[in-house]
Amino acid sequence: MTNDPFNGLREFLAVAEARSFTAAASLIGVTPNAVSQAIRSLETRLGLQLFVRTTRRVALTEAGDAFLKRVRPAASEIADAYELLGDFRKRPRGNLKLSVPRMAIPLVLTPLLPHFRKAYPDVQVEVSVDDAAVDITERGFDAGIRIGEAIEKDMIAVRLTADITWVVVGSPAYFLKRGRPQTPEDLTRHEAIRYRYPGSGAIYRWEFERDGRDLSVDVPGGLTVNDFQMLVEMAEAGVGLAYLPDLSVRAAVTAGRLEQVLAPFLPSSPGLFIYFPAKAQTQPKLRAFLDQAARLTREGKS
Template identity: 50%
Template sequence: MSDTSFDGLKAFLTVAELKSFTAAATRLDVTTTAVSKAVKLLELRHDVVLLQRTTRHVALTEAGATLFASLRPAVDQIDDAFSALHASRGRPSGTLRLTMPRALGALLIKPLTVQYRRICPDVAIDISLDDSAVDLVASGFDAGIRLGEAVAQDMVAVRLTPDLTWSVVGSPDYFVQAGRPAAPEDLTAHETIRYRFLASGGLHRWAFYRKGQAFHVETSGKIIVNDTTLIRGFARAGMGLAYLPDMEAGADIDNGRLERVLQGFLRPTSGLFMYFPVRTQHQPKLRAFIDMAVHEVKTLSTASLLAPE
């Protein structure tokens, strides 16, 4: 194997992971031109096209996807080796990459990031807010935060919050105009603001319980979005009813901007968990974040999490 066999691999792997030459250049602290040139030389050296480039998108070719899948485990082993070196120095360092849902994750991560930066000043934090399911290993994340029911079984999961309570909410103005549903079935006559899952494209089904039996109501509505913060804003504006966790809607409920209905038909669901692969949990940067998060979340009051912007 020649000395140049590995030239450009770091650039290729970073572009393949981030699907962007610009983002890869930022992570590698070089110019976009340098990244593009490195990948191009790698392709020319091996006479293969690894990435399809357009003005807007970067995608792996079949050959590129095969190479990326083959090299990713080796890169992870190399990262682990360097993490072990950092551990021997006794001080967390590097970049901690986290993924979490946009609204609920943002509520938690703001106070946690402030505290983590105090105790681990040498660690950079790269946070991705994404409501869809994320493969940590394939996407290069160290850990994620998701509802417990969404965590894959092969991950280590650490509980961060109690089970979440939910509410069907609307604005006072909406109820004046449309009335209040007395039973979940009444929702078919109401305007509802619906959530669409980004990955599957499916719509969130509103879950209810009666005499211990779960059932769903297929609601209708003229507003569909894939962001719960927008749903809450539309509900406050009187545009329909919303189905939201109290952790997100609680401040608006407390100050009267939103009002609950159908509370007797709702049950809690799993809370938020931090999850990560078994092999990564001893990295100093991640171990420090886990220990800090578990401690800090216990001290955070509901009021502080739900304080309006």
């Protein structure tokens, strides 16, 4: 039916995802020519160009981008409806897409994923590592992992780790050369490895507590990064002091590669949580992942 409003939508979504007609054809199992014809037919019906095509790349037009933002959630709903039929088979399957910060890899994913993949081989897991804030619904993720205070209020959140205590750490060599700060104000005479938020681009000011009051310090430093793992590595190398969640430096502190200072002044915040829209918890693949994560959390407490 040429007037069927769904004609061409599968091809449109595939090309928008792959940014390539050839890759989109491979993704949905048709020929590149079939994809091109479907897109041309869709553009003709809509009276608008959805893609800009060159010999090197395929990009969405402004109209195409606006169309994608409206169509993708509906397509996700339809895909979810089909996936719910998997409940009758009692076997989770499909592609589970997760957005996680780098610090979640050793703390959650490394111990969890091998067991999950062994228990549920029909679930393919795709992990996107990103320390920036991510709209998981708009970006097509099934769930995300973030520090509790960074999660939107309309999401369901399930705890994965204990609360986080923030720490200031440096290498033994750094402290031997520069001495140890005794108060937050002393940091103005030290060298920091500064952190720039990937999303906003703002430099993070180190936060402290004294006598029930919050204070922050803009610690000077000649190196700025936007990756937590690089903060750890540069601190271990003696480049400067770093301000990090205790969970992310526990191994380095235990091994003596890093040492903590200013403990009486450092605040705590909620730990890592896995979060997702309420409607997503009906998906067997996500429920299976949550069950495995809950088991890991229980074992961590025992």
